Amino acid sequence: MSADSTAAELVSVQGIKVHFPIRRGVVLDRTVGYVYAVDGVDLTVRRGETYGLVGESGCGKSTLGRAVLRLTEPTAGRVVFDGTDLSALKGEQLRSMRRRMQMVFQDPMSSLDPRQSVESILVEGLRAHGLDKSRESTAKRLRELLSAVGLPTTSLRKYPHEFSGGQRQRIGIARALSVEPDLIIADEPVSALDVSVQAQVVNLLEELQEQFGLTYLVIAHDLAVVRHISDRVGVMYLGGLVEEAGSDDLYAEPLHPYTRALLSAIPVPDPRVEDQRERILLTGDLPSPANPPNGCRFHTRCPWKQDTKCSTERPELREVLPGHRVACHWAEDIRSGRIRPHEVRAELVVEDGISPDVPLVGPASVTEVLNP
Amino acid sequence: MALLEVRDLTVVFERKGEQPFTAVDHVSFDVEPGQTVGLVGESGCGKSVTSLAVMGLLPRRGARIGGTVNYEGVNLLALSDREMRDRRGRDLGMVFQDPLSSLNPVIPIGVQVTEVLERHRDMPRKKAMVEAEDLLDKVGIPDPRRRLSEYPHQLSGGMRQRALIAIALACRPRLLIADEPTTALDVTIQAQILALLKELVQDMGTALVMITHDLGVVAGLCDEVNVLYGGRVVEKAQRHELFAQPRHPYTHGLLNSIPRLDAPRGEKLSPIRGSVADNIPWEQGCAFAPRCPNALDVCVQRTPEQEDVGGGRLLRCHNPVQPVVTEEVSV
Numbered sequence: 239m240s241a242d243s244t245a246a247e248l249v250s251v252q253g254i255k256v257h258f259p260i261r262r263g264v265v266l267d268r269t270v271g272y273v274y275a276v277d278g279v280d281l282t283v284r285r286g287e288t289y290g291l292v293g294e295s296g297c298g299k300s301t302l303g304r305a306v307l308r309l310t311e312p313t314a315g316r317v318v319f320d321g322t323d324l325s326a327l328k329g330e331q332l333r334s335m336r337r338r339m340q341m342v343f344q345d346p347m348s349s350l351d352p353r354q355s356v357e358s359i360l361v362e363g364l365r366a367h368g369l370d371k372s373r374e375s376t377a378k379r380l381r382e383l384l385s386a387v388g389l390p391t392t393s394l395r396k397y398p399h400e401f402s403g404g405q406r407q408r409i410g411i412a413r414a415l416s417v418e419p420d421l422i423i424a425d426e427p428v429s430a431l432d433v434s435v436q437a438q439v440v441n442l443l444e445e446l447q448e449q450f451g452l453t454y455l456v457i458a459h460d461l462a463v464v465r466h467i468s469d470r471v472g473v474m475y476l477g478g479l480v481e482e483a484g485s486d487d488l489y490a491e492p493l494h495p496y497t498r499a500l501l502s503a504i505p506v507p508d509p510r511v512e513d514q515r516e517r518i519l520l521t522g523d524l525p526s527p528a529n530p531p532n533g534c535r536f537h538t539r540c541p542w543k544q545d546t547k548c549s550t551e552r553p554e555l556r557e558v559l560p561g562h563r564v565a566c567h568w569a570e571d572i573r574s575g576r577i578r579p580h581e582v583r584a585e586l587v588v589e590d591g592i593s594p595d596v597p598l599v600g601p602a603s604v605t606e607v608l609n610p
Numbered sequence: 611m612a613l614l615e616v617r618d619l620t621v622v623f624e625r626k627g628e629q630p631f632t633a634v635d636h637v638s639f640d641v642e643p644g645q646t647v648g649l650v651g652e653s654g655c656g657k658s659v660t661s662l663a664v665m666g667l668l669p670r671r672g673a674r675i676g677g678t679v680n681y682e683g684v685n686l687l688a689l690s691d692r693e694m695r696d697r698r699g700r701d702l703g704m705v706f707q708d709p710l711s712s713l714n715p716v717i718p719i720g721v722q723v724t725e726v727l728e729r730h731r732d733m734p735r736k737k738a739m740v741e742a743e744d745l746l747d748k749v750g751i752p753d754p755r756r757r758l759s760e761y762p763h764q765l766s767g768g769m770r771q772r773a774l775i776a777i778a779l780a781c782r783p784r785l786l787i788a789d790e791p792t793t794a795l796d797v798t799i800q801a802q803i804l805a806l807l808k809e810l811v812q813d814m815g816t817a818l819v820m821i822t823h824d825l826g827v828v829a830g831l832c833d834e835v836n837v838l839y840g841g842r843v844v845e846k847a848q849r850h851e852l853f854a855q856p857r858h859p860y861t862h863g864l865l866n867s868i869p870r871l872d873a874p875r876g877e878k879l880s881p882i883r884g885s886v887a888d889n890i891p892w893e894q895g896c897a898f899a900p901r902c903p904n905a906l907d908v909c910v911q912r913t914p915e916q917e918d919v920g921g922g923r924l925l926r927c928h929n930p931v932q933p934v935v936t937e938e939v940s941v
Contacts, residue, residue, distance in 0.1 A: 294796035294797065403885075405885075432886070433825075433868060434652060434867050436867065436868075437881030438881040438883075441878060459797070462869045462871050463869055465871060466875065466879070485875060499798060500797060504797055504826065505800075506826055506871055507826045507828070507865060508870075509849045510850070510854075515830075522752070523799070524766075
């Protein structure tokens with residue numbers, strides 16, 4: 239790797255895996271299996287760009303985001319942040335490194351302490367990282383932050399419940415900004431907001447990026463929003479990246495069958511478009527990440543599935559077009575139209591020996607798909 | 611006469627020591643068999659309260675309901691609790707947003723489906739079970755027999771929503787009210803459920819009231835769209851007309867604030883400023899005026915009346931967005 243490309247990369251995720259153990263038994267606490275929430279993902283985020291991570295619930299996108307920050311400890315693989323291997327850091331070193339990577343969460347109500355005033359929320363980070371030098375400089379910084387996110391200075395004495403959803407998300411963004419990070423990981427930053435307010439927050443994120451030269455990793459399920467703000471987009475399915483491309487390329491020519499189905503499923507607010515659209519309706523549900531299918535993870539629902547390879551070999555993410563990586567054995571044939579889609583019968587997902595009463599360790603989004 | 615005629619439906623919530631709150635304010639719409647009518651708006655616009663009022667599910671205490679809801683000429687609001695219970699599930703079906711909280715977690719799916727059949731169609735248990743299996747199969751649940759004995763938490767979100775639709779359809783109601791039926795679901799599952807609802811309307815002639823905040827869903831599904839803001843219908847039009855030429859500044863703003871998959875990238879979104887918290891009461895003028903880019907002085911002085919502006923469109927606005935003459939309206 240040349241020195242030039244390393245300098246352009248801010249985050250490099252290499253073969254990261256996050257497996258949550260499924261435990262059973264009270265006295266004899268044994269592990270009966272694993273939820274393969276993230277199962278081998280490689281990606282890089284360049285300095286100053288916005289990388290969008292999309293996928294449906296349970297695909298592991300949030301877990302991946304948390305693993306990048308080591309909020310969830312990865313089972314394998316490593317994350318290199320600006321030349322430093324995060325997995326080698328411990329305690330104080332990791333803590334001070336976290337100043338440079340911040341997170342904005344989905345639900346601004348549950349990620350802000352209801353008993354903390356806005357001032358206290360914003361000062362906390364400054365203090366933790368020793369940026370709270372003098373009273374005047376802190377007061378000035380707080381004013382800057384509030385004006386950057388478009389909140390009045392009177393907000394400082396108020397508490398989260400006094401704000402609307404959009405304003406609360408602004409507080410969450412100001413909190414992330416307070417320590418002058420290089421990277422902001424935003425996990426579903428607008429999905430809890432009303433449509434008219436979503437656009438305000440999307441615009442704000444874009445303005446802040448320009449103003450402060452931020453790098454974003456945006457995790458969302460809404461492909462239209464992700465396309466709008468991202469430079470590059472990665473699509474996840476069952477713990478793995480299935481396609482990655484520049485935002486325009488991905489939407490202009492999706493190559494992976496899953497991406498095609500996903501894009502065709504999104505409703506467009508225009509009846510003329512809706513009436514003429516051909517939908518690729520996927521049958522069945524997402525298979526359980528505790529018992530993912532062999533071979534290509536998507537082969538159980540794929541309308542382009544072929545008799546060879548698909549159910550036996552797991553496809554690697556490979557560059558099919560310049561800057562366009564796809565994890566599909568047949569990407570070229572699908573692109574050229576040599577392989578046509580066919581009917582898929584809904585396959586029943588067989589119980590995998592994990593009864594639903596087993597409490598899951600890990601994020602709530604995975605529990606949903608454990609027992610389809 | 612339409613199958614369902616809602617006229618001047620008004621719901622006021624009253625609480626001791628507090629100002630009464632008007633959640634729904636003179637809302638009127640008709641639904642014909644085989645027609646899909648959309649109620650669209652953001653949180654707090656009164657769309658869900660409208661559906662609960664039609665279904666008679668609002669509490670007697672605390673909620674004052676005015677206007678009429680005529681179903682085949684019978685005013686549902688005037689019926690007794692007992693009479694309403696007979697109709698709910700038989701004539702009127704409802705699908706709620708969150709299938710996990712609207713299914714009983716401690717009762718198997720099968721019992722929850724057969725319950726309706728036994729209550730309304732007087733079916734014996736055995737026969738009801740066979741019918742229930744058939745219903746689950748119809749809504750696209752694989753291996754329905756096994757599912758009958760399972761509990762809601764054993765089903766995925768999409769399956770639960772299908773089960774809920776199966777329950778709502780058990781007695782082949784002529785009217786189905788779906789309150790954000792796909793909001794809790796992933797897009798690929800949403801596409802499946804919407805296709806299912808569309809099929810129902812087309813094949814069985816069910817009248818569907820679709821309540822949603824997602825304009826994309828409306829564009830694909832609804833024949834007529836009612837845009838609600840602050841409890842009132844601010845614009846009502848056929849879907850092609852509405853999307854080709856939104857006239858109310860709110861509808862216009864909503865459409866402009868969503869990023870679209872088929873539009874060129876890189877343009878800034880134009881959001882509606884402020885939030886619902888900025889609304890003024892309708893009595894003082896137009897509730898949307900503080901957020902409206904078109905607002906005039908009159909907007910905060912006089913309440914706009916609903917006007918028929920032609921082409922089957924009703925509009926409640928003093929200064930609507932002027933139609934673009936050059937754009938071709940394809941119907």
